[in-house]
Amino acid sequence: MITLSHQRHELRLRHTFRLARGASDTRTNLFVELEHEGLVGLGEAAPIERYGQDWTSAAKAVEEMVARLAEPTVDPRAFDSAAELAAVRGQPAAEAAIDMALRDLAGKRLGAPYYELLGLDPRSMPVTSFTIGMDTPEVVEAKVREAAEFAVLKVKMGSDEDRGVLETVRGVTDRPVRVDANEGWTFEDALERLEWLHEMGVELVEQPLPADQLEATRELRHISPLPLFADESVHRSAEVPRLAEAFDGINIKLTKCGGMGEALRMISVARAHGLQIMLGCMIESSLAVTAAAHLAPLVDHVDLDGNLLISNDPFVGAAVEEGRLVLPRDPGLGVHRSETGFGRA
Amino acid sequence: MITLSHQRHELRLRHTFRLARGASDTRTNLFVELEHEGLVGLGEAAPIERYGQDWTSAAKAVEEMVARLAEPTVDPRAFDSAAELAAVRGQPAAEAAIDMALRDLAGKRLGAPYYELLGLDPRSMPVTSFTIGMDTPEVVEAKVREAAEFAVLKVKMGSDEDRGVLETVRGVTDRPVRVDANEGWTFEDALERLEWLHEMGVELVEQPLPADQLEATRELRHISPLPLFADESVHRSAEVPRLAEAFDGINIKLTKCGGMGEALRMISVARAHGLQIMLGCMIESSLAVTAAAHLAPLVDHVDLDGNLLISNDPFVGAAVEEGRLVLPRDPGLGVHRSETGFGRA
DSSP states (O other), X not given: XXXXXXXXXXXXXXXXXXXXXXXXXXXXXXXXXXXXXXXXXXXXXXXXXGGTOOHHHHHHHHHHHHHHHTSTTOOTXXXXXXXXXXXXXXXXXXXXXXXXXXXXXXXXXXXXXXXXHHTOOTTOOOBBEEEEOSOOHHHHHHHHHHTTTOSEEEEEXXXXXXXXXXXXHHHHOOSOEEEEXXXXXXXXXXXXXXXXXXXXXXXXXXXXXXXXXXXXXXXXXXXXXXXXXXXXXXXXXXXXXXXXXXXXXXXXXXXXXXXXXXXXXXXXXXXXXXXXXXXXXXXXXXXXXXXXXXXXXXXXXXXOOGGGGBSOOSEEOOEEETTEEEOOOSSBTOOEXXXXXXXOO | OEEEEEEEEEEEEEEEEEETTEEEEEEEEEEEEEEETTEEEEEEEOOOGGGTOOHHHHHHHHHHHHHHHTSTTOOTTSHXXXXXXXXXXXXXXXXXXHHHHHHHHHHHHHTSBHHHHHTOOTTOOOBBEEEEOSOOHHXXXXXXXXXXXXXXXXXXXXXXXXXXXXXXXXXXXXXXEEEEXXXXXXXXXXXXXXXXXXXXXXXXXXXXXXXXXXXXXXXXXXHOSSOEEESTTOOSGGGHHHHTTTOSEEEEEHHHHTSHHHHHHHHHHHHHTTOEEEEEOOSOOHHHHHHHHTTGGGOSXXXXXXXXXXXXXXXXXXXXXXXXXXXXXXXXXXXXXXXXXXSOO
8 A cells, every 4th residue: 555645845045046037035845755565755846837837736646646556556666667657747746756755665665775776876976066046246246155165056047147147157266157048048149148158168058049949959059169958948858869969968857857767768868869968956855856866976967956045955865065966875865854844944 | 895707608409590690509608607795696698799709708808897896996786887887898798797797786685676676567578479490391380389378479581481481380370470580681572571471460570681771771661561670780779869760669689788777778768769679689598588578567579588499598587477478586687597507408
């Protein structure tokens, strides 16, 4: 018998988070507990409004999925097959929560951290970048100084202030910088910005053009002095082949693709197409960030800092040491409730 | 400390095995034992002469790989990372043996059958086909009758006798038949044969044209009434994208791709390209066949009968029940020495 409980939790952001698409101070994610054979597996859904999800749609979807997992023909121990069978399409954040909880359960049942089931070496973690949201020069400067332990910064762009933001960052540090435009540029914007981003030592640019402009992105790639990474343009593994010529790499997020199983498949497909791989996240607690971190030995770039941007993280999981995520060694995902848990921090 | 022992073993075929490329009565495979932390992992290399491998080159390669695994920076428990680091390119059969032994060790260490580490449901196994080699009508007829418990037959073709062979088979049974041409046809042969193969109820055709005729195969696919599967045309995951338009499916073999890790990657890439997947084998003992069988819940078609074609199988592993492979439940690959083992049967 497999049983589910779930609750929403409002994550509070340390700083107002500004993207090309808007700003926010909080985010409501859904947290699930799957109980099976006396063990509890933990999962988190970070629903993306843009794709028609919120915590209520995620709650409905996880309930539906667990009803399927409880059917006698389904064995939740066969987590990969079971997650596939139970999936509710169109609700990838909820899918990711269930997939993650099933893998947490499997690791706990076998008494091993999940990365051991994959045969990955937790010592080979790429450095993680730290995200600097769009803000006034003063705040940007303060954020960059706060992020001193991170070897790579990711700067959000997509406004008329782009050049000013990067100049502010460069005034404080010469660390490697990646830029995320979040679909915020036109083709002409991108052409112009890529030139000076390149001159100012930026490493790569994420999602310069809107997701539906694949042909234009392909053109842009031919003339871009910097590698282009897909984020909003790519969700699941089946989409990777058709965008392989428009991008140099892809950003994989559990909440976008539906979980760790699909993320693993995307990694294989991206590699076969010679694409670089970044592992990213949304605003998420240490639970979802740690789940993604279990796959980090397989990727080139890590951008798993969602938990560092919030002030009331209900979980403790992967820690950051010298700019790299350190995976916990406890069984499963190795994540535990923080002192405050779901209480008010 | 990880230590290796290996020995060759001559597998004796029940019937002389005839393909488009030649005939044989025996096959010499290399068997490895990896000892680590008091446990023993088993692996088998089935070297393919056509690709410049034999048991001596495999023996040299496994020794080199284990020397790398023994380096202090490598952790053999991280089997996926370790297999990748240790791989000797150009010797995929040896790579597969080491990869398999490392996964066997991991399952034994965690006390679980390897399929549990992948989260697969051993109840969802496709039926396996049984191979009928090229032979005289009398022998073909006898083989088909012997194969009564198999729901699907795979008939080897690539000679002037092709039509006669299939007519003989169809004289005995109306079971589904797949055809493997092993690169034995010209474009004109293929055109003519595909027509009557289709009329005689054949399901699919493997490798109709030589591996280097990808463009011709693409043309053939457009007019073929039957799905075409790649075998000799595909080895590793990175090759899958470029042949996705020339074939409807691929045949994955551990000894061709370098092991279970790469096979898993190929499955993901093939799925992303909408290709069907067959899991195949060479003439192999129950060890390598069982290793492949652990991945069978992920594929569409299973052709894992190499162990059934030999008379002195040194191992016992997956059994066949009602035409389907049944995975053993013991930890790791779940394979044990047979009564005769490496002695003379």
